[in-house]
Amino acid sequence: MDADLVRGQRALKRRRITGIASATVATALVIGVGWSVLPSGTTSGAPAATVTKKPIVGDPDKRKPPVIPATAVPLVANTKAFPGVITCDLIPKGWVVRIVYASPIAQQQDLSDPNLNPKKFHNATYTLTVRQTELMDEGEGLTVDKYSTPWTKLPKVRAGKYQAVASGVPGSPNGRQEVYIKPGKSNKIVGVSNHAYNLAWDMDTLLRFAGSCHYK
Structure with missing residues (x-):
């Protein structure tokens, strides 16, 4: 199921x-x-x-996203393992993580600023999401999530020590940036999606964060 x-x-x-x-x-x-x-x-x-x-x-939700800060939220060393099956060695300074969905083969963790009032903004404008997913063969070869092109044929970038597939606008600080990394020899994939305007991250920073994530 x-x-x-x-x-x-x-x-x-x-x-x-x-x-x-x-x-x-x-x-x-x-x-x-x-x-x-x-x-x-x-x-x-x-x-x-x-x-x-x-x-x-x-999405019909018309609430405005958080203001983009002049200075990006820095990445710092994470001293406490994330809950769930995936953890990251880096974390946005001052941010917290929680599990929002979990099953034996799919899990989602959301990172957010605890000082932000969540009622004022739509969820997809202030969250950084880490997802458990995997490569599946649906008739096109082993693919990941929204891609129909096999993983082996997708253009790769570096995320730390891992090969990664990235999508989004380089330099864009306001979300809709996505990175998939394959941190081991299995078909397990870590998906990282940045929707947080209030991080003010560019793709390079997102790749640094994603590269620090792995299965426990």
Whole structure:
């Protein structure tokens, strides 16, 4: 069941990539049908408008993200192992970690600033996420999460002593940066996603942090 859940989550991530395009096409098709049912002999007056609901794309939560600080939150040595199956040797200074989801093959830990009021901001704008995941063969070879290209064919960067796959805008301090590392010979992967505006991290800093993470 857990393996099926992980596959479902991975499929959902891939669908999000094409969700906007699909919604646009669907709307165009509905409008096209509205026009096609009009009498062909109509010679005067404007055709009746077809009312379609605007598709909801993305997260409807409109709360603002935290302010990006002028100075990035520094990485410091972590003196207490994270809860769960993954820990990191570095941690954002002053931040705390908690488990938000756990199963035998999938676990997620969120890091955040304990001094930030969580009610003021959407969760995905102030959290740094560390996830347990693994390479799976879904017909394309061994792949990880949202990628359909096999792991061996993805372009790699260095995250500490590990090879890593990274996505995001280099130098962007405001989230949507993601790193996957393979810290051992098994198919276990550590996924690190930075959504925290209040870290003000660039990709190099995220790679430093991700490179310090490993399974216990």
